[in-house]
Amino acid sequence: MSLSRDADATRISVTVGNDDNATAQSYRLRVQTQGRRRVITVLGADPVGAMYGGLDIAEAIRTGTLDSLTDSDHKPHIAKRGIKLNIPLDLRTPSYTDCSDAAQANIPEMWEREFWTSFLDAMARHRYNVLSLWSLHPFPSLVKVPEFPEVALNDVWRTRAKLDDTFSFSGSDMVRPAMLANREVVKRITIDEKIEFWRWVMQQAADRGIQVYVFTWNVFTFGAEGKHGITNDLDNEITKKYFRASVRETVKTYPLLAGMGITAGEGMPNNMDSKVKEAWLWDTYGEGVRDALKDDPKRQFGMIHRFHWTAQSDILDAFKEYPGPFEFSFKYSVAHMYSITKPQFIKPLLENLAPGRKTWLTVRNDDIYTFRFGDPTYAREYILNIPPADKIAGFYMGPDGYVWGRDFLERNPDPGTRPLVMEKQWYSFMLWGRLAYDPSLTDSHFERLLAARHPKASSTHLFRALQGASQVMPLTTRFFWGDIDLKWFPEACWSHRRSKGQGFYTARHFMEGSSMPGSEVLCIRDWRARLVARKPMEQTTPLEIADALDGAAAQTFASLDALREAATADAELRKNMNDCEALAWLGRYYAAKIRGACALAIFDSTGGKFDHDAAIRHFNDALSHWKRYAAVRDAHYVPALYNRLGYVDVTALTTQVAADLDIAREWKPGTLKDDGKRSGTEKGFRN
Template identity: 85%
Template sequence: MKRLVSLCYLQLCLFCAPAFADTSLWLSVQPGTAEPGKFAAEEIRREAKAQGMTLSDDTKATRVALTIERDGNAAAESYTIRVQKEGDCRIITVRGADATGTMYGGLDIAEAIRTGTFDSLKDSDHRPHIAQRGLKFNIPLDLRTPSYTDCSDAAQANIPEMWKREFWTAYLDSMARHRYNVLSLWSLHPFPSLVKVPEFPEVALDDVWRTRAKLDDTFSFAGTDMVRPAMLADHEVVKRITIDEKIEFWRWVMQQAANRGIRVYFFTWNVFTFGAEGKHGITNDLSNQITKRYFRASVREMVKTYPLLAGMGITAGEGMPEKMDSKAKEAWLWDTYGEGVRDALKDEPKREFNMIHRFHWTAQSDILDAFQNYPGPFEFSFKYSVAHMYSITKPPFIQPLLENLAPGRKTWLTVRNDDIYTFRFGDPAYAREYILNMPPADKLAGFYMGPDGYVWGRDFLERHSDPGPRPLVMEKQWYSFMLWGRLAYDPSLPDSHFEKVLAARHPTAESAQIFRALQGASQVMPLTTRFFWGDIDLKWYPEACWGHPRSKSRGFHTVRHFMEGSSMPGANVLCIRDWRARLVACQPMAGTTPLEIADALDGAAAKTFTALDTLRQPAKQDIELQKTVNDCESLAWLGRYYASKIRGACALALFDVNGDKFEHDAALRHLEDAVTHWKRYAAIRDAHYVPALYNRVGYVDVTALTEKVTADLDIARDWKPGTLKDDGKRSGTEKGFRN
């Protein structure tokens, strides 16, 4: 007891609400826990206050101690919770292996108070399943230094938000609560907005610009025209700020991140010189020696200017010719990024600065040859599910890499979510299985999750009438972010845990039904995408049955596209042509059939609608629950749309082979049902969300697409048997997709 009392540098004696058997709480925080420990203490304090706790000097108080017990053998960010009785006093001790581990343990205590499980806490040991759990954020810094996402409505709206302290405070706090410890910020060329380079003084940019020019869907997929002259000519200054103030701001952001146990990386595509081109002789030409010197100096200043920057990620494209010899690409990257880091570390030889090299249009052997003298940790990165994390839980694309990964090397997973921009996701079973199927620890460095087609900043999709700032996407989709972050740290968390969290969030509704509604609605995207596969985001956006108008899909995916399309590699799902061939030949179905996918979609929708029936009344008094109900209902109708469309495509494919009027009539009947379901989907979706321009799929207006949906009936009515194209291709990925 004396040791415990000696740790009580910060003491809070609180009277507990009647919901708890323990009537008071005494919280102590060991100073060595630093800012992460203080944050956890504030979270405990906040949850205690929300439960009606008041100050008390009750000697029988439950005592909670947040401590560090450094152990060289303990995993980073691990912690233990120990519960014991000493007389009439209950003592709960959190011991972290480091400050972040202590913070996570303290957040567990706060959550237990919130969910009403504080009295039932027991001894437990915790260590991260995935060591590095991150978010991928294409950051819209400025008109002049864009990310890949900047030619979109969401990115343009978010440019001012990137320079607000309140945005990053809320963002980083949410990351910590959900157990993310890596923030990767992606930009085509961020240096002019972040650093001063003495040799190139004209490059550094004051102020923050945004264009007033109307954007469209004609931007290059390679990012080469992301800053057009017309955009610069018609711009607005959204923030007056000097480059020195920008540097101070981003140092503050990185300190705030460190205070939450979060490491920050900047990722670049190459070679782009937005914001610098034309100054000092800088161009995009890889053979331009001035450009090489500029990049090397910019990297040096990036490392020196930001002591808390954990590392950088680099790409051999898209500003490099795809067919350029990879040895030449890697030589350029080493001469700029590699040598730039070495220059910076000459004054700080003990500093660890990570380099992450993405597998993209280059060869592993050439990468390793070029970077053999890199002075720090060097890892790879691979696009794990291409663009669709909501497809299957064990994507096959990484297997050849794992088999040939150089000994001792690890790779990060880029987990791309270009499936769900609008709606709330909530299927812990899917997330848990996906995480457990990730490569083993000896080959896995970690993952970062995020979209290319949308910006996870503030949400600008939802129709908004409140006078205050819009919520963060992470706040709106809190349940999804919680599932992926918490399960990545501890995949053994049971579904019952998340039901308790939902119950605390929505106390007037049945948490089991909220859980079922979210889970059922969240099955729609994976079921559909594993059946109809478009590997990169611009080819398949399932919220709208859409692909970029300039991609091979040519916009809306018709019933013909569904008949001629392929299923996802590794999904063990038959496409319609394979299914038809086996059916006609009386062969067994070696995989899930299209009609079984349709049945599963209908089942997910039915599960969702049944759960929603019990939620509609309590949702009238709970605004967030009402929004969740709207999202789930939208996805359920979308699931029914895809189920009917798949059935219609199957029937039309049979009519194509046998000319049977029964199949033709069935196709029309199913496609008429699809139109009805789409209209219900569009009505609910667009009552709450706006049409939007996305950088990778163009402008999407779900209600306007009803005309395209209805046109499937005309395709079916006019169908001539024997006209279904079959090129023999069943599944596979397109070469050259962006990793």
């Protein structure tokens, strides 16, 4: 490859080396001067390393920094960097997210080749190399099982029934009779064609250096129940034989499948002895893999066992004869990766992890569904704080309440186009993937990429606007904690209405709530107790969180003002700015709400008119900010039904935001409840 520039030229060559000592995925850039020519050579340790090196060169060309390239060595900071996709395959074989608008809209997309080439291209470009596909029971949509021929499903179905928020949190009723009765066929395709399709997807992934895993929850039999005597009863021997045979056929049918992930989870009774759970999983998944590998004993097929209502010792005892790589999986930030950069939940696990064993990190993003994220400082610190490689196999990040397929939230998309979420939020996905490979990349590197994407805009101001707006969720969530997705959705100050009957979180909830464990942030009750007792504030106070939120909003608004003119001719820049503006108003809302709750807590203690008036004033401000937030958000995005959260309509919630004023006006001193709990983590959250 040769690039000419006047009389000078730069020649680029890419070479795949055979260095047995080189780290997988690593590469070296070597720059030589030959007269008036520069020769840049990429030496990849393997094809993936060569590809990453080539992508570096392409990026340098795009950003105009080719002349600044020098000799450098590159290797992955985290070896396995993945995406978690709850995949909506079919009405009859749902994922955990299928009772949501995003999942229903994306069912046809999962069976389109153009979707997967774009998706996998974006993964490789951002340096992700693991794709994990999560489904309650995917086998009928993926394989034919000779012993159970009626199970395999032709065609792709979707329900036309209107969904609501009454689905079980455990996934047990994800396919209802009314949904099956009112259905449509979105694609005519035989099971043989489905198998060919998914073999093609896995080949496309392999060509881009991406390994594919399939994860299941257990025990679900959607699509198979009632056929051949199959039920979801763990004691049903036919069901056990069916699962074992389905696992066997999945392994054999897909030679490029890297492994499976399993769960002793929602489909098993909570009070069942973990030894019994693990015995069932071994008899089905473990033995199924062993059956498949009898004909291919050299194949390395991984098994990832989630820590989920089961005991490590029982897992290891049951799977002691597993014939391949065996690792664990743990919810690193529970459901909120946008909270603090060093979550503490994994500490007990690491202290007791069996020697030589590793765990994957499930990095859940149930914080930001709608908006673009862009804070490299936060992402870099989070990645650098991930425990070392002797304990950690890698990570996969993704949501449970939303689907990272195509984006169906945008109110008025460009005609005929719905971008992938990974395309819409390209900057966010780039930050996490690139920094996970190389956390030494500087902020200026990402600013240059913004400049190349939006050449007429000030990259400095765009960088600062995105960074300021992206601080709103972490600041708020570390102060007000709900561990799992159904308990806290910061985009709407919301929880599922069946989660202790809360729905919208009121001023009282903020006063009685807890901060995130390990965040070093005082909740309002602790702050008030220290204030009244004149004790020093040794942790971040609620008012300091409010000040930080206002500071982030101020940074965002100031930077947006400098971008207005450039946005007139740049549609994507305008969308970035809309997201930033919405988040800035949301930050101001939470700042005012926190101040109001603090003032009301003092009034509860003292009965002073000054504090009561201050609380009312702050809640008035909060209402004003919320209206601005809702106006910006809902001008560009539609309300939506989310899994385990229900239907969220930000504008409609304005009435409940206003009710905080009534709560403040009618508050009686001495009525603030204090149950003594200070930790936001409760027993039973899903690891």
